[in-house]
Amino acid sequence: MVDTDLLRIAVEEAQAGLAEGGIPIGAALFDSDGTLLGRGHNRRVQDDDPAMHAETSAFRNAGRRANYRGTTMVTTLSPCWYCSGLVRQFGIGRVLVGEARTFQGGHDWLAEHGVEVTILDDPGCVAMMTEFIAARPQLWFEDIGK
């Protein structure tokens, strides 16, 4: 699968989260051969769970693994420090980011520490977050601890 195919899964997750009244950020973890290991979206609103960001949700749904070397974390938005820390700690080899315009997380820090980072600058991802932040700023600030 090409990068835009991988991103599509994360976007579907973000859209599902939005439809549930939640924060529209989605993610998915893939193996090196393109096998989907887990997918998920932010669940702050849905589960009243501040610990379930999109990336942590996809990571949880992938289940336990001995290592993550060849895996790719795909996310609609630049990963926050919490999710960047997840990537670094577990040695996830690559991060594919939908966009980093509406929020700048830790992707440069990950690249400095050997993670392959690709930013697609996808207009659909930018529009989704721009509209969400304008509509529900307090919820967004809560989710990033601002």
Next chain:
Amino acid sequence: MVDTDLLRIAVEEAQAGLAEGGIPIGAALFDSDGTLLGRGHNRRVQDDDPAMHAETSAFRNAGRRANYRGTTMVTTLSPCWYCSGLVRQFGIGRVLVGEARTFQGGHDWLAEHGVEVTILDDPGCVAMMTEFIAARPQLWFEDIGK
């Protein structure tokens, strides 16, 4: 409450995790006045959940909050990058660490970014992790992505 009282709650959590057959790392989040907001322990084994480290569990159990400025995250072990990222992203003001001998996480990085870090170097915490790592090295390596 003094620091050793705060640590005791995290140690109780770690011991509960060990008794359940899990990884003995515990944590608790306190407000500035010493009010316990949430407590928890690593749940990798118990819930088959690789995303539930001690700190993320305590954070989840504290529920949704608008900000974390005056809070203290107490943990029996130096926080890994994942949990250090949690602390940084949500602006948790202080981290109180039981020990950092058996594992060196991101506490220096947190201190560089303005988090108040205290390491108690508690012998009981060191012994608990030393014994656990010796008894179940594969499980420990899985939990830190090595």
